[in-house]
Amino acid sequence: MMKTSLKTSVELKGTLQDAPVPALVRIPIQKNQKPVVKKKQIVGRGQVVAETKCISAFCTGYVHATIDGMVEDILPNAIVVGPLPAPKEGEDPQMPVRPEPCAELDSLSGEDLCRKLLELGIDTNKFHPSRTLIINGLNPEPGVVVSEQLLKDAQKTLEVGVRILERAVKPGTVKIVVAEGKNITLYGCTTVHASDVYPATIDPLVVLTATGVERPDNVDIISVSDLYRVGRVGETKLPLLDAVVGVGESVYRVLTGTPVQDLLNVAGVPYGADWKIALDGPMRGEAICDLTVGIPENCTAITLVPADQFPEVQPNPCINCGECVLACPARVQPGMLSRYAEFTLFEATRSRHVDACMECGMCTFVCPVNRPVMQFLKLAKQHLAAQDEFTASCRLQS
Ligand code: SF4
Ligand code: SF4
Incomplete structure (x- = not known):
């Protein structure tokens, strides 16, 4: 087993920096998002390029062009926007149209505000009205420091985010969970301290720490990055363009x-x-x-x-050592589930609670034969979800 620290908190060395504007972008889109632009269309920064097929106000956000340019390609999983073409001789350059700031963002509330946030690119499917809202302020994984960096450098934006969510979903209580020993506070939030040793930093375990209850149904949890995105839209009143x-x-x-x-x-x-x-x-x-x-x-x-830092993960046979069972925070049997998935016995994983898996990766991490244990479980979940979707779409023939 490789030796590496699972502690996620760090001493931050720098400040949040702006990366330069690229010449071309490949903007990811998801299965439920429909492109609304055509190839060779000129688009302005902030213009909608894909919409979500959803009538609810709580859904995946719209997708926007992040640079002024021309749509070069529309792929199943991305829209490619390249530079604006040079004008033909004697013609004026084509001017992309950028959206105006959304003035009504300050006056809307409730579902109307959620709908507007969705149109501006926010994934509102993470929010539900009147629930307890937990902000996971722990860094998500070892070596990933975005949460602490944003809490240090973007407090004003995060505060705007909290204020907007207060109007949009009117949460009962808002708590922020930060690492033990860290003196971090955020406007409008009660601070709760938790272990920063992975996997204690993943959402279901943070909810357990903050509420004392496993999988409570009246609690929403978002990351600091999620909150920052809401705050960024609130500050600029423009569509979400950055990560x-x-x-x-x-x-x-x-x-x-x-x-x-x-x-x-x-x-x-x-x-x-x-x-x-x-x-x-x-x-x-x-x-x-x-x-x-x-x-x-x-x-x-x-x-x-680095190539020589970690052993290659391969579908080696499980030796039934039980290490993954000891490491699993969901208390399922990852080794056995991975064997079912490996031999396409996906239905057998359902009754053995594969859906309880939090996809933390600890089973793969500790496996002495380097099996892709979590990846097998994700495969099983994808198959079961596709099967359920198909079953739900079936209609009796008349
Ligand atoms: S990824 Fe593995 S260790 Fe983590 S919850 Fe799922 S089965 Fe358990
Ligand atoms: S740790 Fe690896 S070898 Fe051991 S039981 Fe789990 S999957 Fe099998």
Whole structure:
């Protein structure tokens, strides 16, 4: 087993920096978002490029162009916006239209405000009216410092975020959970201290610490990054355009869709061709093999893993040692579930509570034979979800 600290708190070395505007962006879109632009269309910074297929005010936010430019491609998972074309001889350059600041943001409340936030790019599906709201102020994973950086450098924006949520969802109580020993407060929030040793920092365990109850149904939890996004929209009154992402010891505010390669160039962090690179942290992040991929708005870090630092994860046979069971905070049996998933016995994982898995990655981390245990469980969950969706869509033939 590799030796690495699971402590997530750090002594911050720098301040939040702005990354430069890239020449081209690949703005990620999700399955439930429908592009509303065409190829070769000129778009202005902040213009809607994809809408969410949802009638509720509580849903995934709309997607916006993050630079002025021309739509170069519309892919199943991204909209590519490149530079504005040079004007033809004798013609005026095409001027992109940018949206005006949303003046009504200050006067709206309740569901109307949630709907407006959604249109401005906020994922409102994380909020429900009148529940207790917990802000997870712990850094999400070892080596990912965005939460502490934002709490240090963006207090004003976070305060705007709390004020907006007070009007939008009218939470009963607002608590912020921070690391033991840290003197951190936030406007309107009661401070609660918790362990900063992973996996205690993941949302379900933070809720347990803050409320004393497992999976309570009257509590919403959001990250500091989520709150920052609300505050950023409230401050600018413009659509959400940026993500806050850590690379090495630095944290950048970067336009959504900026290619990973561009941010790595800005950060100047050395890495080898055989290193692993992941979006988000080392425990839960997703490895990427293409550095042109655009940074999603909810990305917290670009993690660089040297080739010789960690053993290669491979589907080696489980030796039934039980290490993953001891490490699992959800108290399921990851080794057994991973074996069912490996042999496509997905239905067997359902009755053995695969849905209780919090996707913390501890099982993969401790496995002595380096099985991708959590990844097998995620595969099982995806299959079961797809199967349920299909079943729900079935109609009796008349
Ligand atoms: S990822 Fe593994 S250790 Fe974490 S909750 Fe799921 S099964 Fe348990
Ligand atoms: S830690 Fe790995 S080898 Fe041990 S029981 Fe879990 S999956 Fe199997």
